[in-house]
Amino acid sequence: MTELPKPGKHHNAASAQANVATRADYCGVILPERSDRGHIRSFVLRQGRVSPAQQRACDTLLPRYGIQYATQLLDLTQAFGRDAPKILEIGFGMGDSTAAIALAHPENDCLALEVHTPGVGSLLNLIDAQQIGNIRIIQHDAVEVLRDMIAKEALDGVHIFFPDPWHKTRHNKRRLIQAPFIAQLVQKIKPGGYIHAATDWQDYARQALAVLSAEPLLENTAAGYAPRPDYRPLTKFEQRGLRLGHGVWDMVFRRV
Numbered sequence: 001m002t003e004l005p006k007p008g009k010h011h012n013a014a015s016a017q018a019n020v021a022t023r024a025d026y027c028g029v030i031l032p033e034r035s036d037r038g039h040i041r042s043f044v045l046r047q048g049r050v051s052p053a054q055q056r057a058c059d060t061l062l063p064r065y066g067i068q069y070a071t072q073l074l075d076l077t078q079a080f081g082r083d084a085p086k087i088l089e090i091g092f093g094m095g096d097s098t099a100a101i102a103l104a105h106p107e108n109d110c111l112a113l114e115v116h117t118p119g120v121g122s123l124l125n126l127i128d129a130q131q132i133g134n135i136r137i138i139q140h141d142a143v144e145v146l147r148d149m150i151a152k153e154a155l156d157g158v159h160i161f162f163p164d165p166w167h168k169t170r171h172n173k174r175r176l177i178q179a180p181f182i183a184q185l186v187q188k189i190k191p192g193g194y195i196h197a198a199t200d201w202q203d204y205a206r207q208a209l210a211v212l213s214a215e216p217l218l219e220n221t222a223a224g225y226a227p228r229p230d231y232r233p234l235t236k237f238e239q240r241g242l243r244l245g246h247g248v249w250d251m252v253f254r255r256v
């Protein structure tokens, strides 16, 4: 594996605004359904319990592995200290899959987005315990990170694993995978790059497949749903679901 420089060492004063992480914007805050710029948020922040270890990780490790949200384009090469393929993960949850994929693929860099503080603390602890050099975290709404920080055709791949399903019909509007968001997202992916989405909610799978199939800049790599690519680990939750006979649907689309 290429030795990764310690984050921070490569940050000069000019990049400080974008790259120095501070405590999360979202700690314990209940946000309105709509953002100040008008989009419907795909998440709610509940006052979930943050364990002391997660809190410590946010306090001590986020300055090292985090990138502060800013309304300016992020230089990804500088943020990771090297020129390598960049994978964006949206909504990493507790970060187990993120850590496993990053460890198994040291040749790639992962920019991992999550709003939930316990999850951010959990992934920071995994990064620290396993000395993972190729993950950086932004604790902010992915819609705004993409809009404001990610340059056109900057990404080699995007992972959206088990996005919140928003089961109730009246909440479906909050689902992340919708045509306007995907149209924005594909602009940020290089031609030849990919989007990989997975869900265990059949109605959302149908919607996501329809949305991704209708996007002119994407082509399906499979005839419909795709077999789970080997790099995506089975989560504990998913293993349990599969034992109970529940389905999981993967979708892998390539940017043309």
Ligand SMILES: C[S@@+](CC[C@H](N)C(=O)[O-])C[C@H]1O[C@@H](n2cnc3c(N)ncnc32)[C@H](O)[C@@H]1O
Pocket (backbone or CB within 6 Å): 041, 042, 043, 090, 091, 092, 093, 094, 097, 113, 114, 115, 116, 119, 140, 141, 142, 143, 160, 161, 162, 163, 164, 165, 176, 235
């Ligand atoms: C159902 S969980 C799945 C977590 C993880 N990917 C997994 O497979 O276990 C969805 C996650 O996406 C996060 N999320 C939802 N909308 C988001 C957004 N707009 N920006 C960043 N994270 C978001 C939520 O906080 C939540 O942790």
